[in-house]
Amino acid sequence: MNDAVKLRESIGAKVQRLAWTSEVANSLKEEIDGLQAIGSLIIPLEPGGWWHQYVCQQHHTELLFDPLAADATEFHCPHGCVVEGAEHRGAWLVYKHQLLARIALQAAAVYAGLRDYTYAELSKRLIVEYAAQFPLYPVHPDAQPWMLKGRAFHQALTESIWSTTLIRAYVLLVDEGIVFSSDEQQKVDKFLHLLEESMRAYRRILIHERNNAENNYTAWLNASLACVYAARGERHELEALIEAEGGFRHHLSIGVKQDQIEFEGSTYYHVFVLRAYLIFAEMAKRCEKDLYACEGSQGQSMRGMVEALAELADDQGVLPALHDGPMERLPYAREIAEVAELGLNHYAVEGLVPILREAYRQMGSADGSRCGLEALLYGATPSLEITPMALMKPRGSKLWPASGFVVGRHADNPLSFLVDFGEHGGAHGHLDKLHVTLMHKRQTLTPDFGVVPYGSTLRPWFSETASHNTVSLGGKSQDEHTGRCLRFEQTEATTYAWLQSDTAYFGCRLNRHLLLTSDWLLDWFEVTLTSEDPQSIEWWMHPIAAPQSKQLVELSFADKAIYPPIHIQPNLPELPIVGRFSPEESNVCVKYLLKNGDQLHQTALAHPGQELLTVRTPGHSIDPSVPLTALLHRQFSKYASFIHVYRVGAGAMLAYCFADNRLGITADGRTTTVQLIPEQGLLIV
């Protein structure tokens, strides 16, 4: 079957063609049956609030949502807390409304796949009931002042996303020949009319009054409107929206940088905006307008955006949580599955397969095979096996010069790195310049931790410098700023990246040099202060596996006077210093035990005047209540250089010569000497 035919293929035809689909369709059907049987598929009359408030203020974990519950007034945290209150209930209602819209689409898909009319009826009932309910929702009085106020939700944004799911269900039913009575159709038409008015009004405010066309909201307002136009077959309106100010093409030009990453530098918002574009394109296609090859003014494209995901993911297919966004969350996994399936269909980007497998694992598949609604709707290939061809083509290193990311990879080294030096990223940025994520092919050791739901009081921790793998001064976070890449060189033997930043702090220059060979990764971080006084210069590293070392001594209560806890800011918890390394021959050796028993070794050079400590910090954003142990390498000085080498198998030994700034790295009996020369960077000598 050629690609053009496959893209127009109905779900029924897909169920005939692909072996995995009937099992998926049947399990979706059973899920609906379970919800029906327990009486959970009742539309609440109250509008939804703001989902970010669905968080436990004690543990900072997202609260649990039980899809089987018809209604709820108390809410449970994974650690057993029970919370109540209007904000939590408003947030719960968001999940509930999203679930019901999703079930409308799921039931339509089950009907399309299995031809059981009961499910078409259910889908239609939910659509018509929502259509009838929508005019009764007031424009939300409880929304936060900065929000574009919605009707069915606090936020117009949530409303636009929800509406696309509902309208996708509607057009799928119509495609499948389901007839709406004139009364039902009137309700749907009124809903579409009101929705159109709302979305147009929101666009006017956002694009013309707030001058904020590049906002990720705009992509969703456009997607929602495109759904309305496609549902009504209004091709001219849809075409006008493609070309309008803040429309599809314009947003692609201003909301995405020329290196194909969404302008906020956040993986989550990249996926978020890409998904809105793909919905727009799906609706345009219904109006015989093909946008899949559409480009922004600097070549930005949906293909480029899915390719960026394939390049950014680690070797297990996990996307890094750059800037704001969750590390792992079921609704996000579904969004990833949707854009990756569509990317695979439309652009045949093989590198999306590991991402899909990981998304399906997070959605509950034990082996990463397809499951869930996204598979049935958007999956179109026979399997998600990684082909031997794909395994033969390891990904190389990559620089995103406009967004400010570098990935370093070497075919023979299981270690790789990702560094962030780019623009702050607006409201969703973190104070994280020159942050490095260290990855092993089986598990990322020092991931970016993303962020907890925004309603948590711990949210600021996740954007502070000290929660990233970079350098802070005096416990204070960096200023919002942009770093630069002075050098990016990839040869067969090495990848070298030199990143610099001189506006993180007044009178301070940061230089980070990363050199990856087939055998090890060298991280050489130099900090130079031009200010009068020395300061505490702090190099942070946040592994998700506990650091192990014979040289590590736990600190007792009595040591607290010498090693007082670290204060980041008044509203955040103190960070206790819990251990201290005693260097031998200036080397500190640390080991990390990864999944599957893999070991990763770190050798740190402890210069005179430096100390290496372990610090207890909040956990990552999935569960901040499970603390982690960070490494803090620090020096009170006007100059510091922090030198670390990472290796698998066994640790390297380091010998440093002050006179000429040379470092000997010895591993398996072989010594490589590198030299850092101020104007030239790192050289292998």
Ligand SMILES: [Zn+2]
């Ligand atoms: Zn709790």
Ligand SMILES: [Zn+2]
């Ligand atoms: Zn971050």
